[in-house]
Amino acid sequence: MAHVIGAVAPFPRRPAAHSRERNAAPAPQAGNLPSLRGRPLAFLASYVRRHPAGHLTVLLSVIVAVTCSVSTQYGMKHLIDIVAAGRDAAGTLVWGAFAVLCGLVAADNLSWRVGGYAAHRTFVAVTGDIRRDLFTHLSGHSPTYFAERLPGALASRVSATATAAFTLENTTVWNVLPPTIAVLLSIAFIGSVNLQLAGSLLAIALALGALVFSMARKGAGRHRDYAEKAAAVDGELVDIIGNFNVVRAFGATFREQARLGDRMDAEMAARRHSLYYLEHLRLVHAVLTALLTAGAVGWGIVLWQNGQAQVGDLVLITSLAFNILHGSRDLAVALVDLTQHVARLDEAISTLLTPHDLEDLPDAADLPASRGEVTFEQVRFAYPNRSAVLNDFNLAIRPGERVGLVGFSGAGKSTVLSLLQRFFDVSGGRVSIDGHDIRDVTQASLRAVMAVVPQDISLFHRSVLENIRYARPDATEAEVMAAAEMAHCRDFIEAMPEGFATMVGDRGVKLSGGQRQRLAIARALLKNAPILLLDEATSALDTESEQAIQQALDRLMAGRTVIAIAHRLSTLQSFDRIIVMDQGRIVDDGAPAVLAVRPGPYRDLLRMQQMAPAEVAVAA
Numbered sequence: 371m372a373h374v375i376g377a378v379a380p381f382p383r384r385p386a387a388h389s390r391e392r393n394a395a396p397a398p399q400a401g402n403l404p405s406l407r408g409r410p411l412a413f414l415a416s417y418v419r420r421h422p423a424g425h426l427t428v429l430l431s432v433i434v435a436v437t438c439s440v441s442t443q444y445g446m447k448h449l450i451d452i453v454a455a456g457r458d459a460a461g462t463l464v465w466g467a468f469a470v471l472c473g474l475v476a477a478d479n480l481s482w483r484v485g486g487y488a489a490h491r492t493f494v495a496v497t498g499d500i501r502r503d504l505f506t507h508l509s510g511h512s513p514t515y516f517a518e519r520l521p522g523a524l525a526s527r528v529s530a531t532a533t534a535a536f537t538l539e540n541t542t543v544w545n546v547l548p549p550t551i552a553v554l555l556s557i558a559f560i561g562s563v564n565l566q567l568a569g570s571l572l573a574i575a576l577a578l579g580a581l582v583f584s585m586a587r588k589g590a591g592r593h594r595d596y597a598e599k600a601a602a603v604d605g606e607l608v609d610i611i612g613n614f615n616v617v618r619a620f621g622a623t624f625r626e627q628a629r630l631g632d633r634m635d636a637e638m639a640a641r642r643h644s645l646y647y648l649e650h651l652r653l654v655h656a657v658l659t660a661l662l663t664a665g666a667v668g669w670g671i672v673l674w675q676n677g678q679a680q681v682g683d684l685v686l687i688t689s690l691a692f693n694i695l696h697g698s699r700d701l702a703v704a705l706v707d708l709t710q711h712v713a714r715l716d717e718a719i720s721t722l723l724t725p726h727d728l729e730d731l732p733d734a735a736d737l738p739a740s741r742g743e744v745t746f747e748q749v750r751f752a753y754p755n756r757s758a759v760l761n762d763f764n765l766a767i768r769p770g771e772r773v774g775l776v777g778f779s780g781a782g783k784s785t786v787l788s789l790l791q792r793f794f795d796v797s798g799g800r801v802s803i804d805g806h807d808i809r810d811v812t813q814a815s816l817r818a819v820m821a822v823v824p825q826d827i828s829l830f831h832r833s834v835l836e837n838i839r840y841a842r843p844d845a846t847e848a849e850v851m852a853a854a855e856m857a858h859c860r861d862f863i864e865a866m867p868e869g870f871a872t873m874v875g876d877r878g879v880k881l882s883g884g885q886r887q888r889l890a891i892a893r894a895l896l897k898n899a900p901i902l903l904l905d906e907a908t909s910a911l912d913t914e915s916e917q918a919i920q921q922a923l924d925r926l927m928a929g930r931t932v933i934a935i936a937h938r939l940s941t942l943q944s945f946d947r948i949i950v951m952d953q954g955r956i957v958d959d960g961a962p963a964v965l966a967v968r969p970g971p972y973r974d975l976l977r978m979q980q981m982a983p984a985e986v987a988v989a990a
């Protein structure tokens with residue numbers, strides 16, 4: 371076992387763990403995300419600015435492509451005018467006009483492709499940035515934030531934000547910009563024939579745009595409502611799938627189908643409302659643009675009849691009028707789609723970008739290598755919208771002391787551990803480690819001095835090796851094996867089909883409760899932190915493995931400050947001190963052997979567990 375102890379070295383611990391975490395801290399760009407909450411376009415613009423060259427290339431390519439495309443019609447008019455002048459007059463000019471036309475067609479097609487490649491590269495990079503930043507921001511939220519929201523709904527909003535941004539960029543570049551430029555250029559070319567006609571068309575097109583835009587804005591509420599309902603359905607789905615065992619155990623499959631069916635009906639109704647509104651908008655626009663085009667062509671014919679326009683001019687006006695009709699119809703469709711995606715983006719970021727409850731102070735320093743002294747002074751704490759859990763709570767734990775926290779359910783034991791890890795901020799008093807208020811140090815350095823073996827062991831759907839190594843990603847395989855051996859899990863791991871490479875299933879479902887707990891102990895061993903928090907660490911173990919685990923825990927606890935919550939008092943017999951809590955207060959405090967024989971809450975608890983005080987005293 372010597373190599374084992376050597377592999378999981380006692381103090382001083384390596385500072386690498388929290389410096390690594392610090393490296394993974396929010397990127398500077400992600401830092402100001404909450405200020406963009408409720409401003410979807412500013413949010414998107416901040417990502418556009420991160421890739422200026424890519425976006426500029428796309429923009430220029432589209433402008434060149436559309437200009438060439440519209441100019442093709444002018445080139446056509448030019449060719450017709452030359453041809454119409456007769457063979458003699460045209461001479462070699464006709465080939466010049468032909469060359470210009472071919473050049474325009476080639477430039478038009480080539481520019482689209484350049485824009486296409488640049489857009490794929492740039493827009494995909496934006497979606498990556500968005501997902502990364504949102505995840506970074508999400509990971510800084512407090513447990514309260516997650517307690518109030520469904521994980522599936524959050525995950526779906528991260529994807530929805532990236533998808534909405536991707537669609538917005540694509541729609542803008544391929545569906546908004548080209549028709550806008552085409553309409554404006556078409557009007558400009560018509561201006562070369564008749565300024566009055568061009569001016570009227572411009573005024574009508576602008577009025578039309580304003581009308582469509584204001585109508586589109588009015589529909590934003592419907593699109594947002596749909597986005598909210600879609601995220602809620604995703605959240606419910608993940609919640610139900612994650613709890614399928616419970617659903618089956620309670621024969622609730624039909625109930626859940628009906629419940630989800632209701633939510634989906636509501637979502638579909640919201641989606642229909644959102645889409646119908648878009649269709650109304652398109653209808654209004656279609657009627658108006660048809661009238662506009664007919665008016666422009668009619669005007670062209672009148673000009674030709676009056677001898678104010680040539681045949682080529684009439685061809686130009688007619689083809690440009692259709693350009694305007696199609697262009698502004700495409701523009702309207704794209705604009706109304708845009709409003710839908712902007713609403714989705716807005717909904718998603720307003721949930722995800724709420725400011726963090728718990729931020730490091732700007733001048734927060736790293737907690738120095740800890741001796742493991744823990745102090746709660748006059749601590750007051752209440753969960754949001756709940757009455758106080760702790761009131762003037764005082765507790766001083768010396769470095770290396772082993773303290774057992776016991777008491778009835780709901781007494782506040784887990785809350786004490788949560789406050790020490792700064793999952794919540796105290797509302798009064800202070801919690802300190804080695805005299806440092808934990809609010810003054812970085813959260814990464816604070817969590818680096820603690821190893822936790824929780825009651826509900828969370829494992830990732832990854833291999834056993836990766837799950838144990840999670841505590842210290844730079845640990846060698848030998849160190850992981852050694853920790854596994856110390857936690858008495860090597861035998862069962864090696865008996866599994868793929869040994870340490872075995873996947874543990876969603877949240878570790880392929881393992882027994884005791885096996886999960888032993889893996890968590892191995893993880894804590896590997897972390898090798900000076901403060902150890904045990905929350906019912908032996909609750910799921912059978913009697914046989916309990917002995918072995920007790921030995922492993924004893925090794926794990928050696929030289930560390932330990933705070934352990936336990937319902938079975940027998941597991942705390944070797945501890946230095948027992949704290950009995952009741953309704954957020956300490957009602958008994960002392961060595962187990964002393965408390966066991968002294969009349970008081972601890973002895974009462976012992977009796978309730980039918981354990982003779984003498985037995986405890988002897989064991990201690």
Ligand SMILES: Nc1ncnc2c1ncn2[C@@H]1O[C@H](COP(=O)(O)OP(=O)(O)OP(=O)(O)O)[C@@H](O)[C@H]1O
Nearest residue numbers: 517753754756759778779780781782783784785786
């Ligand atoms: N996230 C939370 N939000 C709101 N209230 C909470 C939350 N967590 C715990 N509580 C409440 O705080 C009180 C103390 O809970 P806590 O989990 O600290 O007790 P405990 O002594 O650890 O109980 P147990 O032994 O059953 O785990 C309880 O009334 C509980 O309902």
